[in-house]
Every structure is written in C-alpha cells, then in structure tokens.
Amino acid sequence: MTITSTPRAAARGSDCAVRVVDADRVRAVRARMPQESDVADLAVIFGLLADPGRVRILIALLEGEMCVCDLAATTGLSESGVSHALRLLRGPKVVTVRRSGRMAYYSLADSHVRLLLDLGLTHVGHTGQDRLQVAANG
Amino acid sequence: MTITSTPRAAARGSDCAVRVVDADRVRAVRARMPQESDVADLAVIFGLLADPGRVRILIALLEGEMCVCDLAATTGLSESGVSHALRLLRGPKVVTVRRSGRMAYYSLADSHVRLLLDLGLTHVGHTGQDRLQVAANG
DNA sequence: TTATCGTCTGAACAACCTTACAGATAATCT
DNA sequence: AGATTATCTGTAAGGTTGTTCAGACGATAA
Numbered sequence: 001m002t003i004t005s006t007p008r009a010a011a012r013g014s015d016c017a018v019r020v021v022d023a024d025r026v027r028a029v030r031a032r033m034p035q036e037s038d039v040a041d042l043a044v045i046f047g048l049l050a051d052p053g054r055v056r057i058l059i060a061l062l063e064g065e066m067c068v069c070d071l072a073a074t075t076g077l078s079e080s081g082v083s084h085a086l087r088l089l090r091g092p093k094v095v096t097v098r099r100s101g102r103m104a105y106y107s108l109a110d111s112h113v114r115l116l117l118d119l120g121l122t123h124v125g126h127t128g129q130d131r132l133q134v135a136a137n138g
Numbered sequence: 139m140t141i142t143s144t145p146r147a148a149a150r151g152s153d154c155a156v157r158v159v160d161a162d163r164v165r166a167v168r169a170r171m172p173q174e175s176d177v178a179d180l181a182v183i184f185g186l187l188a189d190p191g192r193v194r195i196l197i198a199l200l201e202g203e204m205c206v207c208d209l210a211a212t213t214g215l216s217e218s219g220v221s222h223a224l225r226l227l228r229g230p231k232v233v234t235v236r237r238s239g240r241m242a243y244y245s246l247a248d249s250h251v252r253l254l255l256d257l258g259l260t261h262v263g264h265t266g267q268d269r270l271q272v273a274a275n276g
Numbered sequence: 277t278t279a280t281c282g283t284c285t286g287a288a289c290a291a292c293c294t295t296a297c298a299g300a301t302a303a304t305c306t
Numbered sequence: 307a308g309a310t311t312a313t314c315t316g317t318a319a320g321g322t323t324g325t326t327c328a329g330a331c332g333a334t335a336a
Contacts, residue, residue, distance in 0.1 A: 205282080205283090206282070206283060206284090207282070207283085217282080217283075217284095218283090218284080218285090220283095221283060221284055221285080222284090222285085224284095225284080225285085237283095239282085240281065240282045240283070241282065241283085242282075242283060242284090
C-alpha cells in the first residue's frame with residue numbers, strides 16, 4: 001500500500017494511492033495495530049456475543065453450570081437452538097462441557113468473557129441512557 | 139411459558155411444556171435475567187465490535203481523533219467502507235464527529251467501548267504496548 | 277463561476293447468520 | 307430387547323450484513 005503525504009499530493013502526483021492527511025499519525029497507529037489474526041479473533045469473540053439468545057445463555061451461566069434443557073427454559077430458546085448456540089460457543093472455548101450420563105452441563109470457560117459481559121451489562125443498565133438507536137441517523 | 143418440575147414429569151404428565159431439571163435454579167436465574175431490551179442493546183453493541191474493519195477503526199481511535207481518509211489508510215478499508223462503518227458506530231453513540239470545513243474528525247465517544255476493546259485485546263493476548271515493542275523489533 | 281476535495285449515501289450483490297424441522301446418537305429405564 | 311430420554315446434528319429457508327460502485331452533497335480553491 002502506497003501512502004502519500006497529503007490527500008492533495010495524492011491527487012496531484014500519483015494515480016491510485018491512499019490519501020493521507022497526517023502521515024506520521026497513520027504510521028504510528030499502524031505500528032501499534034495488532035496483527036490481523038488477533039483482530040479477527042477479537043471480532044469472532046464479539047460476534048459470539050452479538051446475539052440476544054447467546055447473551056442470555058451466557059448471562060445464565062454467570063451463576064454457574066447448567067444443563068441444556070434448563071438453559072432452554074431459562075432463555076426461551078428451543079433446546080435445539082440452545083444446542084446450536086452452545087456449539088458455536090464451544091468452538092473458541094467460551095464455554096466448556098461436563099458430561100454426566102446423558103446430561104451435558106455447560107459453564108463459562110473464560111473469565112475474560114465474564115468480564116466482557118459484566119462490563120457490557122453495567123454499560124446498558126447503569127448509564128440510564130435511552131434505547132439504542134442504530135438506524136436513521138441524520 | 140409453562141414450567142414443569144422435571145423433564146420426566148413433563149414427558150409423563152403434560153404435552154408441550156418446557157422441561158426443567160432444576161426448577162428453583164431456573165426461576166432464580168430468570169429472575170436475575172436483565173430485561174429483553176437491555177439484552178438486545180448489549181447484543182447490538184457487541185455486534186458493532188464483531189467486524190474486523192470496525193475493530194481496526196476503533197483501535198485506531200483509541201489514540202485520539204482521526205479523519206476518514208486517515209482511518210482508511212490506517213485500516214486498509216476504502217473510504218466509502220470507513221464512512222459506512224462510522225455511520226453504524228455513530229448511531230449508538232460509539233463514536234462522535236467533529237466537523238471542520240470538509241473534514242470530519244471521529245473519536246471514541248464512550249469509555250465503556252474503550253474498556254471493552256482493551257479487555258478484548260488482552261483476551262486475545264496482546265496489549266497495545268506489547269505491539270509497540272514487537273513492531274519495533276520487526 | 278468552475279473545478280476539486282473530503283465525505284456521505286443508495287442500491288445491488290454475495291456471503292453470512294439465525295431459526296426451525298427432522299432425524300440421529302448415546303445413555304437410561306422397563 | 308425395546309422404549310424413552312437428553313442432547314446433538316444436517317439441512318434449507320429467510321433474513322441480515324459487508325462490500326463495492328456510482329454518484330450526491332457541502333466546502334474550498336482557482
């Protein structure tokens with residue numbers, strides 16, 4: 001990727017370069033940018049927390065392990081839906097399973113996820129801010 | 139939603155009730171469950187952090203405000219892509235704009251998002267300061 | 277004024293994700 | 307053994323999301 005000193009310079013001199021206003025700043029921030037794989041992993045983790053059903057499952061698990069059907073009763077999801085959700089969460093080791101007979105007891109595997117949830121909950125609960133408004137922004 | 143005492147009881151007695159193993163537990167957890175709107179808002183916030191491009195934008199903004207074209211140069215996204223992403227982030231007030239002439243300088247609006255990012259980056263295994271050293275050495 | 281610049285937007289398309297249904301699996305009971 | 311249970315999985319439909327393209331808008335310079 002070519003970086004020219006200013007947007008104006010880019011337009012004057014070369015063809016398809018990336019326009020930059022503060023080149024030093026861009027260099028500094030790019031130097032601190034985590035590597036792509038870490039950013040991708042981070043996005044995956046946040047993506048797992050981006051579904052209300054999965055969030056309810058994880059909030060339920062904050063209090064300790066639970067079996068699939070109790071999670072279904074707690075969250076309002078179907079048992080199949082809970083199972084699908086837990087499969088996604090099992091992959092990146094967000095939750096772990098303990099199997100006993102034909103029961104499967106799930107619990108939070110990672111304290112970081114617990115912190116993310118707590119932080120998020122205090123954010124939406126304690127800021128007393130209005131309902132989030134995503135669309136229709138002037 | 140009907141809740142029967144145990145999965146077996148549900149199968150024996152009634153038709154389409156939600157099966158529950160530990161009824162008291164389910165009641166307790168449901169009592170503590172945040173209301174649906176808060177869970178939805180939480181999922182929206184996490185959803186905004188669920189895209190690598192938006193994560194790079196927000197990481198860049200951790201160091202201070204930036205204009206759109208510098209964000210594009212920093213993150214590798216197109217300027218149009220950055221603008222679309224910033225629109226999403228502007229809605230729930232995750233970022234704010236300061237306009238000066240035809241420039242638009244964006245910055246993080248909410249310290250909670252900053253904390254979420256820091257926590258996530260720690261989870262993934264790298265802090266911004268570690269990155270500095272790594273980048274300096276190659 | 278005209279030309280250029282930085283930013284924003286709408287539309288279209290592909291890729292993805294969620295959900296529900298049906299069935300499969302393994303453990304347990306009669 | 308067969309029936310029942312709790313969980314898991316494959317599949318497909320439907321909706322959502324990210325990206326690109328083309329152009330629009332207001333601000334600025336010539």
